[in-house]
Amino acid sequence: MNWLWAIIVGLVLGLIAKAIIPGKQEIPLWLTVVFGILGSVLGNWAATGLGVNDTRGIDWIRHLLQLIGAVIIVGVGDKLWTSIRGNRHAT
Template identity: 35%
Template sequence: MDLGTILFYLVVGAIVGLLGKFIAPGDKDNIPLWLTIVCGIGGMIIGGFIYSAFGGDGSAGLDWVQGIVAVLTAVVLVIIASTVTGRNTTRKV
């Protein structure tokens, strides 16, 4: 990995993480910003593997399907992070 690739994953991962945090249902988005960025980077990496596993071969330029898969994966990671860190504000009665 070169420096450009690492910077790309950091910047786009932050954007994907924020999108995931925005889309996460209800109070599932109550996690710190650094964890949101980690979820976004994880969403990009895991989403890329999922996309490839289902036959996605990418396209020249921006691949919208792979981006959607990355954002949805980030949403799941944000929900998991909120649950694991105990930052979920829902009370169970």
């Protein structure tokens, strides 16, 4: 069941990251989910390094770090995706 939560969290974080990043991102939904999952992993890694990965109640700092990780990875991943695939939507 952990893989299902990873996909759900990846989808949510990826979509929020796409909404935060200015402009239109060209990555497909499946890649948004993958980047969201990677952002979650990056945020968990940072939270562990900072010692805030397991606190009482809701881990707001960990969740914020996961979102920051997703924004970074979606932003960089979109640039890579566009450069590899070419910007087909540009006029």
